[in-house]
Amino acid sequence: MTTSTSPATTAHEAGTGPSDAERRAAARRWRVVVVLAALVLLAAAALLLLGVRGDWGFVLGLRGRRLGALVVAGVAVGVSTVLFQTVTANRIITPGIMGFDALYVLVQTVAVATLGTLVVVTADVRVRFALEVLVLLAFGLLLHALVLRSTASGDVLLLVLVGVVLGATFTSATLLVSRVIDPNEALTLQDLLFARVGTVDRQLLPLGAAVVAVVAAAALRRAPVLDVVALGREAAVGLGVAHRREVRRAFLLVAVLVAVSTALVGPLTFLGLLAANVARELLGTHAHRWSLPTASLVAVLALVGGQVVLERLLGWGTALTVVVDVVGGLYLLVLLVRQGRPHTRGALL
Amino acid sequence: MTTTSPHDAGPAAPWRAAGLRRAAGSRPAAVAAAALVVAGALASLFLGAADLAPADLLAARSLDDPAVELLLVSRGPRLLALLLAGSAMAVAGLLMMHLTRNRFVSPSTAGTVEWAQLGLLLATLVLGSTGVLERMLVAVVAALAGTALFLRLLRRLVLADTLLVPLVGLMLGAVVSGVTTGIAYRADLLPVLATWTAGDASGIIAGRFELLWLVVVALAVAWWQADRFTVAGLGEGTAVSLGVDHGAVVRVGLVVVAVVTAVVVVVVGAVPFVALVVPNLVTIVVGDDIRRALPVTAAAGAAFVLLCDVVGRVVVHPYEIPVGTVAGVIGGVVFLVVLLRLRGRGVSA
Numbered sequence: 001m002t003t004s005t006s007p008a009t010t011a012h013e014a015g016t017g018p019s020d021a022e023r024r025a026a027a028r029r030w031r032v033v034v035v036l037a038a039l040v041l042l043a044a045a046a047l048l049l050l051g052v053r054g055d056w057g058f059v060l061g062l063r064g065r066r067l068g069a070l071v072v073a074g075v076a077v078g079v080s081t082v083l084f085q086t087v088t089a090n091r092i093i094t095p096g097i098m099g100f101d102a103l104y105v106l107v108q109t110v111a112v113a114t115l116g117t118l119v120v121v122t123a124d125v126r127v128r129f130a131l132e133v134l135v136l137l138a139f140g141l142l143l144h145a146l147v148l149r150s151t152a153s154g155d156v157l158l159l160v161l162v163g164v165v166l167g168a169t170f171t172s173a174t175l176l177v178s179r180v181i182d183p184n185e186a187l188t189l190q191d192l193l194f195a196r197v198g199t200v201d202r203q204l205l206p207l208g209a210a211v212v213a214v215v216a217a218a219a220l221r222r223a224p225v226l227d228v229v230a231l232g233r234e235a236a237v238g239l240g241v242a243h244r245r246e247v248r249r250a251f252l253l254v255a256v257l258v259a260v261s262t263a264l265v266g267p268l269t270f271l272g273l274l275a276a277n278v279a280r281e282l283l284g285t286h287a288h289r290w291s292l293p294t295a296s297l298v299a300v301l302a303l304v305g306g307q308v309v310l311e312r313l314l315g316w317g318t319a320l321t322v323v324v325d326v327v328g329g330l331y332l333l334v335l336l337v338r339q340g341r342p343h344t345r346g347a348l349l
Numbered sequence: 350m351t352t353t354s355p356h357d358a359g360p361a362a363p364w365r366a367a368g369l370r371r372a373a374g375s376r377p378a379a380v381a382a383a384a385l386v387v388a389g390a391l392a393s394l395f396l397g398a399a400d401l402a403p404a405d406l407l408a409a410r411s412l413d414d415p416a417v418e419l420l421l422v423s424r425g426p427r428l429l430a431l432l433l434a435g436s437a438m439a440v441a442g443l444l445m446m447h448l449t450r451n452r453f454v455s456p457s458t459a460g461t462v463e464w465a466q467l468g469l470l471l472a473t474l475v476l477g478s479t480g481v482l483e484r485m486l487v488a489v490v491a492a493l494a495g496t497a498l499f500l501r502l503l504r505r506l507v508l509a510d511t512l513l514v515p516l517v518g519l520m521l522g523a524v525v526s527g528v529t530t531g532i533a534y535r536a537d538l539l540p541v542l543a544t545w546t547a548g549d550a551s552g553i554i555a556g557r558f559e560l561l562w563l564v565v566v567a568l569a570v571a572w573w574q575a576d577r578f579t580v581a582g583l584g585e586g587t588a589v590s591l592g593v594d595h596g597a598v599v600r601v602g603l604v605v606v607a608v609v610t611a612v613v614v615v616v617v618g619a620v621p622f623v624a625l626v627v628p629n630l631v632t633i634v635v636g637d638d639i640r641r642a643l644p645v646t647a648a649a650g651a652a653f654v655l656l657c658d659v660v661g662r663v664v665v666h667p668y669e670i671p672v673g674t675v676a677g678v679i680g681g682v683v684f685l686v687v688l689l690r691l692r693g694r695g696v697s698a
Contacts, residue, residue, distance in 0.1 A: 157512035157516060158512055158688065161453070162685060162688060164516070164519050165684055165688070168621065168677065169677065169678060169682060172677025175547065175671075175674045176670055176677075179668070180665050180670070319531055319534045322527055322531050323531065325527050326524055326528060329520055329524040329527060332520050333517060333520040336513060336516055336517050336520060337517060
């Protein structure tokens with residue numbers, strides 16, 4: 001995924017050339033990426049080919065679209081989580097945990113309630129999409145202004161708590177609004193929101209894929225700057241990075257990515273957390289040119305591999321998001337409990 | 350919660366001498382809460398799809414009169430159910446707050462509700478839809494086991510951070526509810542599950558709420574043991590030095606909380622935030638002495654649930670929104686305000 005092949009150079013060693021240890025670390029990172037990519041290809045092939053019966057063209061078309069949705073959503077979740085964690089300077093909050101996904105669903109519901117299903121369904125996907133991104137962006141900036149600014153260690157827990165409660169409140173509000181609208185409209189709305197992996201919107205998939213590709217490329221290009229932003233506001237400003245502008249830009253990218261992934265496969269509250277942290281664990285580095293692609297690969301692997309296991313081995317069909325959330329939730333629980341012990345305290349913040 | 354060294358405690362009324370917060374506003378708060386309950390009760394009785402005016406009741410000459418019948422079969426049971434469920438959940442929250450010495454812990458932020466739902470689902474799968482009493486027993490056992498597990502987990506969090514504790518509980522709840530959803534999905538019980546997860550009073554008529562009288566027993570136990578709970582809330586060391594068997598008090602509290610939660614989940618469904626928001630607001634005004642706070646908390650909890658139900662019935666008249674959904678929105682917003690204001694004042698809890 002990364003185009004550059006030069007080994008990582010840190011500031012103090014610039015010019016002296018890479019040391020042996022660095023070269024070995026880089027080689028290990030390449031191995032991680034290659035193995036993950038191979039696993040993703042394997043899972044993708046399994047999803048496409050296992051147990052095909054009847055008309056191959058039809059089945060492959062259907063499954064191809066499903067695979068496409070999972071891949072695009074996985075990349076969106078991976079990249080958006082890494083970006084979000086960088087600008088908020090901690091490792092346990094993600095757009096999903098802060099209620100972005102739930103807000104997206106609420107926005108859809110409110111749109112149907114106020115404009116009617118007909119308007120929403122027949123509206124140009126691009127227009128709809130742009131509006132949804134705008135709302136998510138506004139929410140992101142508001143969150144930032146209200147609560148994200150300070151990152152003292154006690155506040156991180158407050159943030160997560162606020163995020164979880166916000167998500168729950170958005171979900172309740174969605175239920176409330178969907179009760180207010182006409183039952184027929186509510187049915188269409190359900191199709192709109194819970195179309196999920198089975199039947200992906202024909203227009204949305206290519207659009208989402210293109211948007212995610214552009215955003216991911218843009219994030220990757222800014223990887224060195226993001227590495228500096230990750231040091232925190234003061235350090236970043238001291239090193240001459242326009243922190244405020246970078247944060248705003250990152251929030252815009254996050255809003256776009258959350259909208260794409262939620263539209264394609266529904267809310268995935270804890271997947272990003274899993275992907276970003278597993279990626280860093282495997283890589284042993286926080287450098288964005290490694291963590292962005294690797295987190296994406298982990299998320300895609302979790303989605304595609306999970307779908308294969310559920311669909312082919314267990315016959316569970318569309319319960320993927322539930323399973324991913326259970327595993328991700330358990331992982332956050334482990335992170336939190338570990339954080340509660342003195343010797344690991346602060347490791348996550 | 351105020352913490353003091355055991356030496357401050359006098360023999361007569363130790364928790365008072367120990368400097369527990371006690372505001373002067375106890376009596377006005379009680380009167381206000383009682384007034385809210387009466388207002389909510391009247392609104393609850395005389396609002397609804399079918400018209401019922403106080404004059405109709407006064408004009409009624411016999412028990413067969415349609416107005417009286419409506420009152421006895423539908424409105425009355427519904428009112429009683431909401432009163433009992435609201436007051437019991439609020440008191441359960443008050444107890445949890447003291448037992449864990451954390452004002453953000455309640456049956457809904459410790460996973461108790463989710464465990465009760467899991468128990469209910471499993472009982473339904475095994476026993477079928479008959480045997481309400483058996484199903485409730487299983488739910489109680491599940492709630493008890495789940496909450497005990499949570500308290501276990503807490504002991505492992507050496508630095509039991511005020512905000513870390515409810516977060517761990519919320520995550521535990523999220524994981525358990527994910528498992529419940531997965532099982533329900535497999536068993537084609539998702540629609541049934543939906544009616545339990547969102548508290549809905551619309552189905553409550555005479556003959557379907559009588560199980561709720563059980564919570565009166567639980568409330569009586571809480572009242573009887575109130576002083577012990579207050580002392581236990583001062584911490585294990587203080588409690589033991591004052592001659593209170595801390596472990597025994599915690600066990601009694603656990604049983605009360607589990608019974609209340611499970612019964613309410615079985616009869617009404619989950620009503621989010623009641624157990625969290627109400628005791629928090631009440632103890633800010635009334636103080637931490639449980640004997641003083643308990644009646645106010647019970648009344649305020651009943652009033653909160655009644656008012657949420659009335660809102661849900663007015664907004665889409667003649668249809669209605671489940672009380673749990675309304676409580677999710679209102680309670681969520683109130684909780685966020687409390688959380689952020691507490692932080693604003695630099696108070697950790």
